[in-house]
Amino acid sequence: MEKFEVNILGCGSALPTMRHLSTCQVVNIREKLFMIDCGEGAQLQLRRSKLKFSRLNHIFISHLHGDHCYGLMGLISTFGLLGRTAKLHIYSPAGLEELLKPQLDFFCNKLTYEVVFHSFQTSSPEQIFEDKSLTITTIPLRHRIPTAGFLFAEKQRPNHLIKDMIEFYKVPIVQLNDIKLGADFVTADGVVIPNNRLTFPSTPARKYAYCSDTLYKENNIPQIKGVNLLFHEATFLESERARAKETNHSTAIDAARIAAKAEVGELLIGHFSARYEDETPFLEEATPVFPNTILANEGLCIEVR
Secondary structure (H helix, E strand, O other): OOOOOEEEEEOOOOOOOOOOOOOEEEEEEOEEEEEEEOOOHHHHHHHHHHHHHEEEEEEOOOOOOHHHHHHHHHHEEEEEOOOOOOOOOEEEEEOHHHHHHHHHHHHHOOOOOOEEEEEEEEOOOOOEEEEEEEEEEEEEEEOOHHHHHEEEEEEEOOOEEEEHHHHOOOHHHHHHHHHHOOOOOOOOOOOOEOOHEEEOOOOOEEEEEOOOOOOOOOOHHHHOOOOOEEEEEEEEOOOHHHHHHHHHOOEHHHHHHHHHHHOOEEEEEOOOOOOOOOOHHHHHHHHOOOOOOEOOOOOOOEHHH
């Protein structure tokens, strides 16, 4: 199975503490690195993770609150000091380029590479990235300012050929690609050989959904239905539900309810408020609703499976 991992670099909320740093994750898909949010301290955590800086070419910012983007300037500067030449693509709601451009002009006016900004709207899902193996689509969230999560979806790989059967039926090389894609084979005598006799299915495509900084929102359930792994913010415990509503955040139980209704494989919760010194109660509140729940923590690397 090809690599598809989520690395937690920071899982705290707005106030960094000695226990947790601000939000930042790196998704590793077949050694291509995609950063989600870039809170303060992101580049130090990236070094600790031993992930290769050179493999990070795309950064996705969920919204323009400081704890999700304060780390960008430092990271951009460090890439310049390292002599980077590849373009760095940054995706965010509108406004980030205008905020960063004066700082880039002042601190990074002799970068060895280009920073390319891509803005997206947050009112409806929008595909913002695609390559031969992956698509990334925004997930509209409900927060105090325009905010979106991200759905990372592998493309289904073609079927695998059964070598012995291909040789037995003397299938021409020029037809192998069509057979991988599901075509039957017709012999010279006109006999139809069903595709399932020549191939076996590839591993099912996997999905990872990232939902941070949002009120409880059932409208997103159809989009994240059945994902292998869901990260959902859980800033507060149930005792602080009023505070969660006031600040447009979720509780651990909110996250678990979304996971249960969306029938996801695993739930990863994080974005913990600095008021808590122990996250065990988050797990205690979430697991009765959705048993397969995991606590995020700096340094955690979890496989999407």
